[in-house]
Amino acid sequence: xxxxxxxxxxxxxxxxxxxxxxxxxxxxGEVVLDIIHRVQATQMGDLAVRWNxxxxxxxxxxxxxxxxxxxxxxxxxxxxxxxxxITITPLRAFPVIKDLVTDVSFNYKKAMEIPSxxxxxxxxxxxxxxxxxxxxxxxxxxxxxxxxxxxxxxHVIRDHEENKKSFAxxxxxxxxxxxxxxxxxxxxxxKKSAQEEHGLGMCNITKCCTEVCPEHIRITDNAxxxxxxxxxxxxxxxxxxxxxxxxxxxGIL
Amino acid sequence: MANLEKHSYDVVVIGAGGxxxxxxxxxxxxxxxxxxxxxxxxGKAHTVMAEGGAAASMGNVNxxxxxxxxxxxxMRGGKFLNHYRMAELHAKEAPDRIWELEMWGALFDRTGExxxxxxxxxxxxYPRLAHVxxxxxxxxxxxxxxxxxxxxxxxxxxFGDAEKNLKVFAEVTITEILKENxxxxxxxxxxxxxxxxxxxxAPAVVIATGGVGKxxxxxxxxxxxxxxxxxxxLKAGANLVDMEFLQFHPTGMVWPLSVKGIxxxxxxxxxxxxxxxxxxxxxMFKYIPDVFKDKYADNEEEADRWYLDQDNNRRPPELLPRDxxxxxxxxxxxxxxxxxxxxxxxxxSKRIPADVIKKRxxxxxxxxYELAGVDITKEAMEVGPTCHYVMGGVEVEPDTxxxxxxxxxxxxxxxxxxxxxxxxxxxxSLTDLLVFGRRAGMGAVxxxxxxGKNPVSDASIVNAAAKIEAPFSRTGGxxxxxxxxxxxxxxxxxxxIIRTGAELQExxxxxxxxxxxxxxxxxxxxxxxxxGFHLAFDLDNMLxxxxxxxxxxxxxxxSRGGHTRDDFPGMNSTWRQVNHISSFDGNKVDVKPQPLxxxxxxxxxxxxxxxxxxxxxxxxxxxxGSN
Numbered sequence: 012x013x014x015x016x017x018x019x020x021x022x023x024x025x026x027x028x029x030x031x032x033x034x035x036x037x038x039x040g041e042v043v044l045d046i047i048h049r050v051q052a053t054q055m056g057d058l059a060v061r062w063n064x065x066x067x068x069x070x071x072x073x074x075x076x077x078x079x080x081x082x083x084x085x086x087x088x089x090x091x092x093x094x095x096x097i098t099i100t101p102l103r104a105f106p107v108i109k110d111l112v113t114d115v116s117f118n119y120k121k122a123m124e125i126p127s128x129x130x131x132x133x134x135x136x137x138x139x140x141x142x143x144x145x146x147x148x149x150x151x152x153x154x155x156x157x158x159x160x161x162x163x164x165x166h167v168i169r170d171h172e173e174n175k176k177s178f179a180x181x182x183x184x185x186x187x188x189x190x191x192x193x194x195x196x197x198x199x200x201x202k203k204s205a206q207e208e209h210g211l212g213m214c215n216i217t218k219c220c221t222e223v224c225p226e227h228i229r230i231t232d233n234a235x236x237x238x239x240x241x242x243x244x245x246x247x248x249x250x251x252x253x254x255x256x257x258x259x260x261x262g263i264l
Numbered sequence: 265m266a267n268l269e270k271h272s273y274d275v276v277v278i279g280a281g282g283x284x285x286x287x288x289x290x291x292x293x294x295x296x297x298x299x300x301x302x303x304x305x306x307g308k309a310h311t312v313m314a315e316g317g318a319a320a321s322m323g324n325v326n327x328x329x330x331x332x333x334x335x336x337x338x339m340r341g342g343k344f345l346n347h348y349r350m351a352e353l354h355a356k357e358a359p360d361r362i363w364e365l366e367m368w369g370a371l372f373d374r375t376g377e378x379x380x381x382x383x384x385x386x387x388x389x390y391p392r393l394a395h396v397x398x399x400x401x402x403x404x405x406x407x408x409x410x411x412x413x414x415x416x417x418x419x420x421x422x423f424g425d426a427e428k429n430l431k432v433f434a435e436v437t438i439t440e441i442l443k444e445n446x447x448x449x450x451x452x453x454x455x456x457x458x459x460x461x462x463x464x465x466a467p468a469v470v471i472a473t474g475g476v477g478k479x480x481x482x483x484x485x486x487x488x489x490x491x492x493x494x495x496x497x498l499k500a501g502a503n504l505v506d507m508e509f510l511q512f513h514p515t516g517m518v519w520p521l522s523v524k525g526i527x528x529x530x531x532x533x534x535x536x537x538x539x540x541x542x543x544x545x546x547x548m549f550k551y552i553p554d555v556f557k558d559k560y561a562d563n564e565e566e567a568d569r570w571y572l573d574q575d576n577n578r579r580p581p582e583l584l585p586r587d588x589x590x591x592x593x594x595x596x597x598x599x600x601x602x603x604x605x606x607x608x609x610x611x612x613s614k615r616i617p618a619d620v621i622k623k624r625x626x627x628x629x630x631x632x633y634e635l636a637g638v639d640i641t642k643e644a645m646e647v648g649p650t651c652h653y654v655m656g657g658v659e660v661e662p663d664t665x666x667x668x669x670x671x672x673x674x675x676x677x678x679x680x681x682x683x684x685x686x687x688x689x690x691x692x693s694l695t696d697l698l699v700f701g702r703r704a705g706m707g708a709v710x711x712x713x714x715x716g717k718n719p720v721s722d723a724s725i726v727n728a729a730a731k732i733e734a735p736f737s738r739t740g741g742x743x744x745x746x747x748x749x750x751x752x753x754x755x756x757x758x759x760x761i762i763r764t765g766a767e768l769q770e771x772x773x774x775x776x777x778x779x780x781x782x783x784x785x786x787x788x789x790x791x792x793x794x795x796g797f798h799l800a801f802d803l804d805n806m807l808x809x810x811x812x813x814x815x816x817x818x819x820x821x822x823s824r825g826g827h828t829r830d831d832f833p834g835m836n837s838t839w840r841q842v843n844h845i846s847s848f849d850g851n852k853v854d855v856k857p858q859p860l861x862x863x864x865x866x867x868x869x870x871x872x873x874x875x876x877x878x879x880x881x882x883x884x885x886x887x888x889g890s891n
Binding site: 024038039040041042045051052056057058059060061062063064065066067068069070071085087108109110112115119122123126127128130134136137139140141142143146149150153154155156157190193196 | 304305306307308310312313322359360363364366367368369371372373374377378379381396397399401402403406410411413414416417420426457486487488519520521522523526527627630631634635636743745746749787788789790792793794795796797
């Protein structure tokens with residue numbers, strides 16, 4: 012049942028680092044995170060890795076396994092051929108702190124830039140009535156466990172540090188979509204701000220984010236594309252454009 | 265300590281799960297400055313793992329429900345060892361805390377009328393758990409996280425600094441709570457990322473660190489559940505109450521080994537899942553205890569009818585409180601009627617269509633499919649007990665969440681004791697976090713307003729710093745990982761779900777031995793994000809918790825809730841009048857009995873006296889409650 016596994020684990024910090032070869036035992040049913048823990052307990056006591064729940068619910072153990080952004084706790088060792096060396100590296104889109112741990116503070120800064128839910132002023136606790144079908148659209152996006160794999164894989168920022176300033180990334184496009192579709196939210200112009208302030212236009216819908224999402228959220232189809240379409244409707248419909256100009260002048264909009 | 269990172273706040277909250285964040289929101293909204301300190305990234309706390317729901321008697325699905333019914337269920341579930349006042353406050357305030365979450369953006373599943381939907385759960389008389397599929401904890405933590413961000417955005421708009429009054433210090437471990445002149449003065453610790461030390465000066469500290477599961481080998485808890493707050497409180501001079509009571513959740517995954525212990529939500533049973541042994545028997549009918557005979561169906565026909573008509577049928581025994589179900593599964597496996605991998609079968613596939621399972625239990629489907637190769641819409645799951653929750657915890661004043669004996673210290677959530685008695689009902693923890701998190705925040709606000717600053721002395725800083733440096737100054741000492749594994753074996757084998765006096769005595773001696781050896785732990789590598797270094801401190805906390813649990817368990821000579829003694833199998837109404845109080849003298853944990861506060865007449869009168877006769881002594885019944 013047990014097999015001997017060959018790993019290459021990236022070790023280092025923000026300045027230097029290299030892949031190190033390790034050989035370790037693996038048992039039936041184990042996931043990559045189990046193996047990393049075994050390496051930690053027996054060979055590299057100071058190997059840095061983030062993890063929490065080990066059940067795919069917290070989104071802490073994000074890393075790249077054979078170059079693919081994945082949760083280590085949900086990646087079965089058995090999904091790789093017996094003789095394959097598994098290469099484990101930190102998320103590439105974020106600065107390395109140490110070994111497999113990266114500085115993901117970019118994401119917390121972006122979270123701060125998106126206006127929070129804005130409830131009707133006269134709504135009292137216990138009063139809201141919403142239909143299941145109306146909450147389900149936002150609920151899909153609220154399944155997000157903030158593993159940031161979608162951020163890591165998105166080619167707008169993956170190798171383009173310079174885009175980070177003006178691009179919030181897929182995680183925050185679904186946050187904006189969630190609020191935009193929230194039955195009680197009163198804030199207007201969320202789609203417009205996605206386009207103008209958070210870089211929605213830079214996304215060219217290659218769906219890489221959807222592919223890596225461990226929660227199977229249809230980021231591109233259900234959040235990004237609908238927002239893009241509506242932004243286009245509002246922006247390029249000549250009548251709307253004219254209307255908005257006239258009304259703006261009168262101070263109505 | 266010229267380069268020591270120093271901060272000054274009105275309140276420091278240790279722990280960023282539901283209770284910690286709710287406490288922080290309360291204190292910040294009252295105008296105080298608040299630091300939230302947590303070991304993980306913001307939003308990763310163990311609250312995220314809660315699946316089934318949050319119990320609150322909103323009466324949206326069955327309008328017979330109200331706080332009194334909820335209070336009764338909670339006391340029954342805890343076998344009447346609960347602090348009555350905590351159970352009362354919880355039952356009364358839970359609905360407001362859920363509605364408040366909705367105002368902060370939470371999106372619960374809905375009823376046909378558009379209200380918050382509520383589901384059935386073990387020990388709850390009516391459908392009571394507000395939920396979002398089977399990821400309710402995620403909804404709760406994300407809503408609280410986003411509420412914190414909303415408050416920070418207000419400060420950004422008003423002062424130009426988002427972190428002026430409310431700041432999250434993620435990936436920081438607190439190693440010591442500091443006191444000066446007998447009162448709280450702050451907290452000391454290190455940044456996990458750099459190893460750099462950090463001082464918080466604050467007259468009030470709220471402990472909201474969650475549980476102790478990592479003390480055990482098979483647990484549903486994440487790495488953070490190392491009993492930090494329990495140990496910090498003990499070391500600061502506070503007490504722990506009833507640490508013998510640990511909840512083994514009846515349904516954890518058992519196979520493959522790698523996932524052993526991962527939680528399988530009780531909602532599976534709430535939605536109609538049944539438990540069977542290897543002979544195909546639906547065995548729970550054999551395990552209905554006398555105290556629950558009039559509430560639970562004793563035959564399959566009635567149990568099945570209950571799903572359609574709850575007013576005229578008794579509940580299926582799969583929905584007994586968790587301690588009962590866990591013991592039943594344990595007995596079946598011990599009697600040789602377990603599955604190949606030492607569990608029993610839990611099957612929902614024959615009761616609910618596949619698409620409904622995927623909708624109501626999406627993360628369970630995902631978890632079994634990805635980790636065990638089992639499709640729960642077609643086949644049964646294999647499940648067995650896993651260490652899930654500690655009922656024991658810091659002894660607090662119910663109304664303020666103030667820790668008894670230490671001015672300026674507060675505790676809320678799993679780390680606090682008393683609320684759940686000897687066994688917690690599923691769904692009561694999420695509302696516990698909110699109700700008592702808020703109360704701890706209020707308690708801290710009142711305390712800070714009446715006491716003001718209490719500066720930390722240089723001597724305290726030097727002392728705390730020396731303890732952090734110690735494991736680096738040794739070489740060739742003990743390995744923290746090995747000691748942790750040894751501790752887990754001992755607790756699993758000797759302080760587990762079924763206990764005996766002789767085994768507990770052996771455990772106490774072995775834990776003391778590990779504790780002695782742990783003083784000689786050495787760490788390889790440097791301070792920068794070094795898990796071996798981090799574990800050295802977590803281990804010290806787990807050892808204190810394990811000692812407190814084993815010593816409380818050997819003293820309690822009866823079986824009740826999350827404490828089962830093979831040598832004292834029955835529940836004993838004299839023991840019901842006793843809380844076990846753990847304190848720490850700097851060397852060892854001392855456990856002594858203390859009378860349980862007596863339930864007042866107006867709460868006593870909520871029960872049928874014949875029911876109370878099953879739990880209370882004739883003298884107590886004659887008295888009819890206090891006053």
